[in-house]
Amino acid sequence: MTSSPQKWTVQQLRDDAETATIAFRRERLDEPLELYSQHFKTFSGIFAKIVDRLPELKEPQLDVNVIADLMRDGDSRRAFCYLTAPPISEDDLKTLAEASLAPGTLKSNPDSATRIRDIVFRILDPHRFPWIEENRNPLPEERAAAIVASSALVAARKVETFRRNDAKDRQENKVKDLLLSIGFEQIKKHDIPNSSRAPKPGQFMGETPLAGARADVVATLRDGRIMAIECKVSNSSVNSYKRIVHDTGGKATIWHREIGRANLIAAAVMNGVFSPTNLEIVQNDKEVALFWDHRLDDLKAFVEAAK
Structure with a gap:
């Protein structure tokens, strides 16, 4: 039977x-907090550089080298997308701007670089970056708060994704090990x-x-x-x-x-x-x-x- x-x-x-x-x-x-702290530290450094370059990005005549540099690797691109409220994905940004995020392409296509910049500034988080809308320099505490808040957003999402994928991978491996046994x-x-x-x-x-x-x-x-x-x-x-x-x-x-x-x-x-x-x-x-x-x-x- x-x-x-x-x-x-x-x-x-x-x-x-x-x-x-x-x-x-x-x-x-x-x-443990180790993974969260690791991501927080990594992105704190990245956001510190991005925040300090926001005035350059807002210039009417965009220097394509600036935005290309901010797109130089995966972590930098993710951080750039997290400037908005709410954060958007790289795919969403590419779709909205109808542009590639590849640094080389941006350097050779100023129009694409400008569209990406304009999209991000259009939906820039006003609570984290209030000085941009007010056309002034950030207060030291505003700069620090923006870096902390932005880094925490990314670190939390990275840990959340890791948890989900890691738990699923561990479970699949346990099932496979059982069958092998x-x-x-x-x-x-x-x-x-x-x-x-x-x-x-x-x-x-x-x-x-x-x-x-x-x-x-x-x-x-x-x-x-x-x-x-x-x-x-x-x-x-x-x-x-x-x-x-x-x-x-x-x-x-x-x-x-x-x-x-x-x-x-x-x-x-x-x-x-x-x-x-x-x-x-x-x-x-x-x-x-x-x-x-x-x-x-x-x-x-x-x-x-x-x-």
């Missing part, structure tokens, strides 16, 4: 969600448009497109069924709807339609804060098997039993 992943009761989902939330809180509270073979990843291109039984691959939707890990169980595993990290109950219902549930619908429920198991390994209500929806309505990062032995037991 073909084994099926366990379906959890509402109370079990609540209990596990609480355990995961407690672990999330502990991880956040114990997290029970004798599965990791193979080179490739697109899987249909079941014929899936790994062979006892094999798995990392993130790859599967029948029209990307899966974090794709394994073929020893009984021949494909298991599409999503690694999900959430920092709030509200965020968990997007992560687990909209994203994973939406993919499960595609996979079940294209490959068939009898041939594929959609699964999620979760870490962080999740709403039990959202978990109930994705398990019972979307037919997604749920596993927890804090209890991966459940996943191990299921995979081993699927023979």
Whole structure:
């Protein structure tokens, strides 16, 4: 008889969600400030230079060498984009100005450089840089406050991105290590448009497109069924709807339609804060098997039993 992943009761989902939330809180509270402080220090130096050059940038006749210098590397470009309120992305700035941010291109195209300057000054943060609008030099305390506020904005966003990506990467690696520990073979990843291109039984691959939707890990169980595993990290109950219902549930619908429920198991390994209500929806309505990062032995037991 073909084994099926366990379906959890509402109370079990609540209990596990609480355990995961407690672990999330502990991880956040114990997290060192080192990474934030490192980014803050780096961008403090960058913003100090940018703030001091704002008067040059505002000159009617723009010196393209000034703006090209401010675009010389990734950190400098990011800092430049963070002058606005709210900060904009490099892609947004390129789209709004219809210009490349490459220093060489800016030097050879004064019109592009001017458009970039004009866009940024049009939406420059008036609270961080009040002296620009008032056409005066900044007070020492205004300059210092602008550098601190700007550096904190970037550092916070960098840490936030690192947290999200690092947590997801760690989770994917834990799933892969688990599969390797029970004798599965990791193979080179490739697109899987249909079941014929899936790994062979006892094999798995990392993130790859599967029948029209990307899966974090794709394994073929020893009984021949494909298991599409999503690694999900959430920092709030509200965020968990997007992560687990909209994203994973939406993919499960595609996979079940294209490959068939009898041939594929959609699964999620979760870490962080999740709403039990959202978990109930994705398990019972979307037919997604749920596993927890804090209890991966459940996943191990299921995979081993699927023979």
